[in-house]
Amino acid sequence: MNIWLTHFVLSSLISVAHPIAALANGASFGSVAPDTVPQPRSSKAVISFVSPPTLFPIEGFAFKTAYRPLPVYDRPGGSSVGELTMTNANCAGVEDSPACHQVGPWVLQFTNGTQYSVEVGEYGYSAYGLVSYSQSTLGPNGLWSEISSEMGPLWVLTPAEAVIPYESLVHVVDNFDRWCDQPGSCTPVQQDMRAEVRRVAEGQYKLLSCYLHAYEVTGMTTADRATYYRVNLAEVEPGSGVPHLPRSGFVPTRNLNGSHTGTFYSRGC
Known part of the structure; x- marks a missing residue:
């Protein structure tokens, strides 16, 4: 997936x-x-x-x-x-x-x-x-x-x-196919956003988090019988470049193919 x-x-x-x-x-x-x-x-x-x-x-x-x-x-x-x-x-x-x-x-x-x-x-x-x-x-x-x-x-x-x-259990979002400004107001992830998320995953930005994920989950909400993660862009180290991505938004908990968009690490960093 x-x-x-x-x-x-x-x-x-x-x-x-x-x-x-x-x-x-x-x-x-x-x-x-x-x-x-x-x-x-x-x-x-x-x-x-x-x-x-x-x-x-x-x-x-x-x-x-x-x-x-x-x-x-x-x-x-x-x-x-x-x-x-x-x-x-x-x-x-x-x-x-x-x-x-x-x-x-x-x-x-x-x-x-x-x-x-x-x-x-x-x-x-x-x-x-x-x-x-x-x-x-x-x-x-x-x-x-x-x-x-x-x-x-x-x-x-x-x-x-x-x-x-x-x-x-989810605390970061991983591979997601839709981005939502608000629950229910979603668009497919565009190529430029996907590429920038990949750069974060490759370690091209110095994140304060020990995980290589662009977005951290801060909560969940439900709208129109669908469930969404509320997400914030991961913080970067002082003086480091910031990913060219929205600071916050929502991600459906499932992709269109039914796979999870979020993940967790049972043993932490």
């Missing part, structure tokens, strides 16, 4: 043993963020990360509440087909043990004992969650979320607070 930042190139779809570090619109990024590991290569856009604290430790080291597997269902309100479990569950509560310096991986274990991989992403520093490409739906005891696995789509039921929307 991203066609103009090239410092990192993502590899193939993650295996169960390697959670995704979210620099995260599923594409290749230019970044100074360290310790980057692959994102999903699905053509679909990530909608949310599903991270119940009973299954995923906080910052990769400690559980806020007692660990327990998460039941998995064939459909919302349907039959349980197995559970999501951490393969080194014996490390829950003893994360400081030398043998438990890394938790996970997480697997889908069916009732007959067979195990399959699931997509897991990093949405905060060493904070992981199941990757969902669909909007969660309200159930009587929480939210139903569809997750991806080797066995196809399956569903989990979690408290609402365990579902972290992708767009709530």
Whole structure:
């Protein structure tokens, strides 16, 4: 999806043993963020990360509440087909043990004992969650979320607070195809603007930010059933040249092809 930042190139779809570090619109990024590991290569856009604290430790080291597997269902309100479990569950509560310096991986274990991989992403520093490409739906005891696995789509039921929307994590806009002076008043990104944004990404301006993105997200707004990021031009170092770009404006949260316009870095700079 991203066609103009090239410092990192993502590899193939993650295996169960390697959670995704979210620099995260599923594409290749230019970044100074360290310790980057692959994102999903699905053509679909990530909608949310599903991270119940009973299954995923906080910052990769400690559980806020007692660990327990998460039941998995064939459909919302349907039959349980197995559970999501951490393969080194014996490390829950003893994360400081030398043998438990890394938790996970997480697997889908069916009732007959067979195990399959699931997509897991990093949405905060060493904070992981199941990757969902669909909007969660309200159930009587929480939210139903569809997750991806080797066995196809399956569903989990979690408290609402365990579902972290992708767009709530975004702090910079990346590859965007429309620019809006006001929500709903948008035009295609012109070639000169695209070229200047590329120059920022290539490091031709000395930004105060440690990210190589022209625009930072300062908020979100909705108009005419569409959602927009409110963005400001990144500040530059004193005495440095300033990109020839609008100081502020709005960018739709999705491109016309459905891809994300915004991204985030789970581990910061």
